[in-house]
Amino acid sequence: DAGVIQSPRHEVTEMGQEVTLRCKPISGHDYLFWYRQTMMRGLELLIYFNNNVPIDDSGMPEDRFSAKMPNASFSTLKIQPSEPRDSAVYFCASSPKSGGPYNEQFFGPGTRLTVL
């Protein structure tokens, strides 16, 4: 399996622009997670989906952030408008349903976002 795939790997944009991050989970995984990693705040869970349905979005910082999962093999995280404080590494992760809470999560390589 190719693992979790994220694109782009690096994104540099200017403040006010729309940014879209993409994720393809591991085939057959029912859960998909979006995280943000910064030096100051560490690893933060933004939102997660189960069977394409958002379950918990309490970590989404504000209305500028939105996430969708139109099908089992694709998810997007959108920031509109972007701000310099959004600069971070954004990770997507997935996990299978079988085994429930015993399961580890499988992480993608991340997207490094820089907002100028």
Added chain:
Amino acid sequence: AQSVAQPEDQVNVAEGNPLTVKCTYSVSGNPYLFWYVQYPNRGLQFLLKYITGDNLVKGSYGFEAEFNKSQTSFHLKKPSALVSDSALYFCAVRDSGGSQGNLIFGKGTKLSVKP
């Protein structure tokens, strides 16, 4: 509320020496505990987990971790460190009564192994 603490921002070890990366946790029920490693410019990789049973858990790359319920700890260990073990290590916890999504990560400990 669930929480996990990694009290050391950085651990320095000489190659060949044993290493320990500390983790303590707080949950209301029984804990499910995980260790992940992150190499530079990479995503997190799963190392090992404790669900139930034997308190000593063995994982990838020669790592092991010991679950101690009375001390609410899950320290990561390796008998002989390698320079290639240098990376960022994350401890994570989930309450047994929690949902599959509710995995709480520590802030990470940077491990530096010198030749």
